[in-house]
Amino acid sequence: MAYETKKLEHRIIEKFGTQSAFADALGITKSTLSRYLSNGHDWKGSTLIKAIRLLEIPEQEIDLYFFAPRVAITQPKAKAVKR
Secondary structure: OEOOOOHHHHHHHHHHHHHHHHHHOOOOOOOHEEEEEEOOOOOHHHHHHHHHHHOOOHHHHHHHOOOOOOOOOOOOOOOOOOO
């Protein structure tokens, strides 16, 4: 399942200024963080807990930042023209 990461990305910038600075604080590489944010890797327990602590995310909001399902945007189908 793909998760929406925009809220998490905004929080990272708000708290650390750059994704690179956050990755350093988290003890991972920027490319590993990028894979987390692009749904290429699932968050590991210890890394997830550290990220929550570093970003000061309230317990009741964890799902909003890390596990909000990505919603596919679909275009309405064009109506058939009657002749």
